[in-house]
Amino acid sequence: MKTVLCFGDSNTYGLIPGTKDRYEESVRWTGLLADKVRNKGYRVVEEGLVGRTTIFSDDLRPGRKGSDLLPVLLESHGPVDTVVLMLGTNDCKTVYSASAEVIGRGIEKLLDQIRSFGNGIRVILVSPILLGEEVWKIQYDPEFGKASVEVSKELKRVYQQISEKYGCEFLAASDVADPSDDDQEHLTPAGHAAIATAILKVISGKAV
Numbered sequence: 001m002k003t004v005l006c007f008g009d010s011n012t013y014g015l016i017p018g019t020k021d022r023y024e025e026s027v028r029w030t031g032l033l034a035d036k037v038r039n040k041g042y043r044v045v046e047e048g049l050v051g052r053t054t055i056f057s058d059d060l061r062p063g064r065k066g067s068d069l070l071p072v073l074l075e076s077h078g079p080v081d082t083v084v085l086m087l088g089t090n091d092c093k094t095v096y097s098a099s100a101e102v103i104g105r106g107i108e109k110l111l112d113q114i115r116s117f118g119n120g121i122r123v124i125l126v127s128p129i130l131l132g133e134e135v136w137k138i139q140y141d142p143e144f145g146k147a148s149v150e151v152s153k154e155l156k157r158v159y160q161q162i163s164e165k166y167g168c169e170f171l172a173a174s175d176v177a178d179p180s181d182d183d184q185e186h187l188t189p190a191g192h193a194a195i196a197t198a199i200l201k202v203i204s205g206k207a208v
Contacts, residue, residue, distance in 0.1 A: 001043045002081040004203070006030045007070060007110075009090055011128065011173075011187050012048025017180035027189050032196035037203060045077050053090045054106025056098070064090070067109050074117050083114055084199060086126035086173065088155050089185070092148040100154030104162055111166050123168035124202050127159035128152070129191070130174045132184025140184045169202050 006012055014028035015021075025031035034044035051064045058064040066087055074080055087110070091103040098106075107125070114121050131152040136144045156172045163170035176198045177191035187195070 002041055003077055003079065004033075004037065004042050004044045004082045004084060005073065005077055005080045006033075006044060006046055006048065006084045006086075007066070007073065008048045008084075008086040008126075009052040009128075010048065010050040010185075011089070012046065012086055013050055014048065014192070015050055015186050017182040017186040017188065023189070023192065027192055029187070029192040029196040029199070032193060033199055036196065036200050040204075042082075042203070045073075045080075047073055047077075051090055052087060053096070054087050054103060055109055056091060056096045056106070058090075067106070067113065070110055070113050071116075074114065074121075078117070080117070080121055082122040082124065082203065084124045084126060085110060085114075086128055088159070089128045089131065089152065092131060092151045093143045094145040094148060095143065098151070100151050100158045103151070103155065104158040107159065107162055108166075111162070111168065115166075123166070124171060124199060125159055125163045125166075125168050126171045126173050126195075126199070127156045128173055129177050129179055129187065132179045132181075135179070135184035137184075144185075171198055171202055173198075 014023040030046040051061050052066050055067045088103050091098050131149045135141050160170050176194040179185050180188045
């Protein structure tokens with residue numbers, strides 16, 4: 001069996017919008033993907049964590065810095081054949097004051113870590129869904145600001161450039177899914193299904 005490591009944040013974890021609960025495996029895009037690729041000789045490893053960033057530390061929640069944990073996971077789940085990397089939403093939080101380009105540098109660090117385990121690892125780089133226009137409001141997630149929304153809109157462009165630089169495959173989640181109206185930030189079941197289908201097409205070598 002070939003191993004597909006899905007490394008991401010709450011939208012890989014499967015957080016239900018507006019709650020602290022998690023979608024069932026049969027709803028999460030990782031679970032849907034696992035069902036679709038099992039008969040193709042792949043096993044899918046879900047490694048999503050709420051609040052995870054590329055390179056930033058969260059003083060309120062330990063263990064959220066992606067670059068601290070990714071090498072450990074590559075080793076513990078090894079050998080890994082494919083990494084689906086979808087991070088960047090939490091990097092848009094106002095506390096980090098990061099531009100899309102700075103967030104992209106964090107992605108590059110993660111890609112370098114993957115490369116250090118061997119150039120043979122296939123990488124599917126996924127730019128995240130957009131933040132909703134009102135995500136910063138008190139009833140949603142005030143850890144974000146109005147500027148966060150604009151930064152999230154720039155991630156597709158930056159990630160696509162990075163994918164060309166590193167020679168990895170690219171998918172923009174924002175092309176196929178939108179945030180829920182319930183919290184302006186997380187995927188609906190339909191969004192999970194759409195992302196699973198899009199990633200399956202990339203893995204299968206078909207046009208998205």
